[in-house]
Amino acid sequence: MRQRQEAMMAKMKDDLKLSPAQYDSVKAISMDAQAKMRDVFSDQSLSQDDRRAKMQPIRDAQNARLKAALGDDMFKKYQDWMTANRPQRGGGGGGGNQ
Secondary structure, X not given: XXXXXXXXXXXXXXXXXXXXXXXXXXXXXXHHHXXXXXXXXXXXXXXXXXXXXXXXXXXXXXXXXXXXXHOHHHHHHHHHHHHHHOOOOOOOOOXXXX
């Protein structure tokens, strides 16, 4: 899993032409948010809705920090890149079967 994450970060750095400082900031902010989300996800006492509710402020803070580190234009490019390159998750627990 970590190798895939490192590969994705390297691709992002190249595709977005991030400076070393920008790359370091994005990586640090992302790792911090992922650690916090992992803690929430591993809390088995929370319902799925509670987990989602606790993760949203973490995502919001991550985006605010990224926007401050990258600036408006680069943050928009980052968001577009993430949308286009986000790994598709297999399975799913949504019960949306037809």
